[in-house]
């Protein structure tokens with residue numbers, strides 16, 4: 188793994204906060220820590236402190252606090268790292284193997300600030316929290332008399348959910364590696380540890396597969412893009428769009444994410460959402476084509492043909508390369524929005540249905556059971572290679588093999604049903620954590636977006652266990668936010684859609700429900716917005732009643 192020094196300390200945590208006092212009710216950290224106890228009247232002065240650490244820590248943890256120390260060194264113009272060995276005063280990083288994997292504590296006393304953790308993620312998250320206790324000057328913002336003191340406090344913190352995800356669709360619009368890294372930076376700062384990378388769809392195939400070069404030669408390019416969806420006419424830009432990640436770039440992203448404690452979960456969406464692949468290899472479709480990389484949004488009828496054995500060869504070959512690139516235990520195989528109209532007409536599909544003895548019943552059609560067959564076969568292939576599948580909640584329709592994880596997107600009902608049936612589930616309900624929805628109710632002032640308003644209050648109001656019987660709650664692995672990019676073409680627009688809803692998301696993922704409080708959260712978000720300013724991230728100011736993305740010149744919600 189390549190180690191990148193100073194990423195967290197120098198670029199992510201550039202907090203522009205200038206609080207001098209801690210309000211009684213909040214310490215001003217997002218996500219709100221589980222336990223915050225004020226333990227004295229004294230204050231610890233970071234400006235005078237040296238950093239020391241337990242030499243038993245692993246290399247990655249050492250890199251994290253070295254980053255932090257480097258930052259202090261450059262601010263205070265003195266070497267803040269103490270001679271080797273843990274000291275009894277100053278800023279101290281202590282290893283305690285009894286801590287949960289992502290847990291950390293920060294104990295602040297007048298003469299020492301002790302961070303304790305057992306893993307690199309614990310250390311990273313402690314630093315993310317600690318940085319939010321420091322003044323703007325920590326991040327290079329000019330500030331008169333910055334207050335480098337921290338009150339005596341004890342913070343004990345750990346995540347509610349092990350799976351804390353954020354998704355990005357790079358098919359509808361391609362974003363280069365630098366943008367992906369900035370996305371990962373902002374995720375890590377919010378203690379988000381899973382990046383769901385939606386790499387393939389009808390509108391563009393974005394991952395190099397060496398055995399199938401046409402996937403990127405042909406499948407990564409489309410003629411134009413819909414910029415405004417009216418029933419009639421569609422408004423398109425007439426500008427070709429293309430892009431893909433080489434395998435080397437994918438490895439670079441996976442390494443970068445690993446440094447930030449983030450597992451990258453690739454999605455190869457199948458058997459639907461496959462026109463870009465069909466454009467490259469038409470023999471994998473029911474009709475044999477020709478097909479064209481889609482320039483429209485919505486659900487395409489042309490999908491992979493599961494009647495043909497070469498379709499499975501293709502899927503397995505692609506997954507072989509995907510598994511080489513991504514160490515993730517989970518591979519997302521999509522499964523959403525797969526129309527069956529071509530399968531109904533296709534002799535190969537009908538032959539397969541007959542051979543398998545699939546029959547339409549009161550609940551499902553034979554073709555729906557054919558999709559189960561695809562899911563199960565791909566699941567078995569991945570299981571045989573030591574991996575597990577995640578699929579969108581459509582995979583629950585019909586029958587689903589044991590060990591699959593369901594991603595609930597059509598509301599929470601798929602997740603509720605999955606958990607009741609004993610499958611693991613990840614909650615990512617549209618309406619709450621779909622960041623392609625409008626940032627505010629004033630859609631006429633917002634960049635044109637899919638569907639409906641989803642202001643931050645709405646995101647914040649989601650509770651993952653609602654509707655889940657207590658005995659099934661153990662199956663809820665966590666919560667994820669999704670950003671589909673049909674109408675999101677630039678990095679500025681991308682970050683605008685995510686920030687600050689990511690702050691609400693991370694509290695759903697991290698905090699015990701009783702730690703959530705929208706009024707407290709709103710104050711803390713105000714400070715986060717200053718951080719985003721300092722770091723050059725775009726974000727929505729709707730929380731101040733100011734909808735809209737400054738500088739954006741594309742269609743607005745009101746242009747529908």
Ligand code: ACM
Nearest residue numbers: 523524579596671
């Ligand atoms: C989805 O939003 N189509 C999973």
Ligand code: ZN
Nearest residue numbers: 473492533536
């Ligand atoms: Zn077919």
